[in-house]
Amino acid sequence: MVVQSQSGTLTHCSSIKTCNKAAAVFTSIPVINLGDPESKSLMVKACEEYGLFKVVNHRVPMEFITRLESEALGFFNLPQSEKDRAGPPDPFGYGSKRIGTNGDVGWIEYLLLNANPQVLSLKTLTVFRQNPEIFRSAVNDYIQAVKTMAYEVLELIADGLKIEPRDALSKLLRDENSDSCFRLNHYPPCPESEALSLSGRNLVGFGEHTDPQIISVLRSNNTSGLQICLKDGTWVSVPSDETSFFINVGDALQVMTNGRLKSVRHRVLANTQKSRVSMIYFGGPPLSQKIVPLTSLMGKQEESLYNEFTWSEYKTSAYKSRLADYRLGLFEKTLSTN
Ligand SMILES: C=C1C[C@]23C[C@@]1(O)CC[C@H]2[C@@]12CC[C@H](O)[C@@](C)(C(=O)O1)[C@H]2[C@@H]3C(=O)O
Numbered sequence: 001m002v003v004q005s006q007s008g009t010l011t012h013c014s015s016i017k018t019c020n021k022a023a024a025v026f027t028s029i030p031v032i033n034l035g036d037p038e039s040k041s042l043m044v045k046a047c048e049e050y051g052l053f054k055v056v057n058h059r060v061p062m063e064f065i066t067r068l069e070s071e072a073l074g075f076f077n078l079p080q081s082e083k084d085r086a087g088p089p090d091p092f093g094y095g096s097k098r099i100g101t102n103g104d105v106g107w108i109e110y111l112l113l114n115a116n117p118q119v120l121s122l123k124t125l126t127v128f129r130q131n132p133e134i135f136r137s138a139v140n141d142y143i144q145a146v147k148t149m150a151y152e153v154l155e156l157i158a159d160g161l162k163i164e165p166r167d168a169l170s171k172l173l174r175d176e177n178s179d180s181c182f183r184l185n186h187y188p189p190c191p192e193s194e195a196l197s198l199s200g201r202n203l204v205g206f207g208e209h210t211d212p213q214i215i216s217v218l219r220s221n222n223t224s225g226l227q228i229c230l231k232d233g234t235w236v237s238v239p240s241d242e243t244s245f246f247i248n249v250g251d252a253l254q255v256m257t258n259g260r261l262k263s264v265r266h267r268v269l270a271n272t273q274k275s276r277v278s279m280i281y282f283g284g285p286p287l288s289q290k291i292v293p294l295t296s297l298m299g300k301q302e303e304s305l306y307n308e309f310t311w312s313e314y315k316t317s318a319y320k321s322r323l324a325d326y327r328l329g330l331f332e333k334t335l336s337t338n
């Protein structure tokens with residue numbers, strides 16, 4: 001199937017997966033007000049049940065969000081040949097359709113960046129040769145504000161779980177060697193997939209997966225597409241909200257809480273009419289960090305469900321896997337029953 005998309009990119013969708021369209025709207029999504037004294041226990045409950053919640057009253061200036069969104073659209077609307085100069089993503093840079101290096105594809109184009117302001121890829125900045133500083137400052141202001149919120153969220157989660165000290169999780173992201181990254185995703189509308197849609201199928205923008213890091217902080221424009229998988233295996237659509245943030249529990253946080261908090265399986269479906277722009281900060285620990293259950297969380301006789309590994313080992317293994325793989329499986333212990 002050949003598609004002429006609005007932005008003139010992403011012209012073939014024949015190799016991209018489809019999935020069953022019918023998904024209920026996730027109306028009971030936990031909404032956490034950061035100013036609410038109950039927020040810590042509500043967050044923990046949401047992470048145990050869904051691995052995802054929405055944050056309001058987050059104090060990230062709307063101006064930072066809209067400025068970065070408009071810079072991102074400015075980039076994605078450039079001619080394909082210009083955008084390609086910022087690629088391939090190895091691991092940072094511009095990518096189109098291919099996600100990772102192991103054969104996954106989706107109806108998407110994106111920019112993957114280091115979340116450390118000092119290391120903003122030169123390759124990416126060369127595309128902004130008119131105004132690289134404007135792009136750099138839009139990215140840095142946004143990331144800085146979102147990081148501050150991510151630290152607060154992790155401290156509230158630690159409080160809610162009675163983890164001591166309360167910065168046991170947030171310090172891993174605050175660390176100057178934290179291995180965090182940032183992603184700008186663009187899902188152009190795919191009018192051709194309307195035909196598919198009529199037969200009850202949908203084109204996949206970003207295939208199902210869990211995020212490997214500690215937490216991910218996601219913001220999108222008002223175009224829906226994000227879905228999460230509930231404990232019973234059903235998929236539900238998360239209504240978009242351009243003024244709020246969505247927090248995902250990642251695999252590393254699942255391990256550090258010995259499985260109490262669950263990393264959430266999620267995916268994005270392409271839209272037939274509107275383009276979706278999302279920006280995600282993936283908060284990861286330093287490469288040398290051991291990913292083990294936090295001692296202050298473990299019961300007296302409680303054993304770790306996982307073999308010991310460092311973030312570097314997990315990341316290496318994750319980046320060899322396909323998007324939909326259950327990556328923690330390789331690190332689970334086979335515990336004896338007696
Ligand atoms: C297929 C892949 C893409 C990914 C690396 C991987 O091998 C498996 C994990 C994928 C993921 C999902 C969350 C983030 O978007 C991401 C940047 C990450 O850290 O892990 C992507 C990786 C990617 O796009 O390179």
Ligand SMILES: O=C(O)CCC(=O)C(=O)O
Binds near residue numbers: 183185
């Ligand atoms: O673009 C989105 O809304 C989510 C993408 C995602 O899950 C990811 O980049 O890991």
Ligand SMILES: [Fe+2]
Binds near residue numbers: 209210211266
């Ligand atoms: Fe994700």
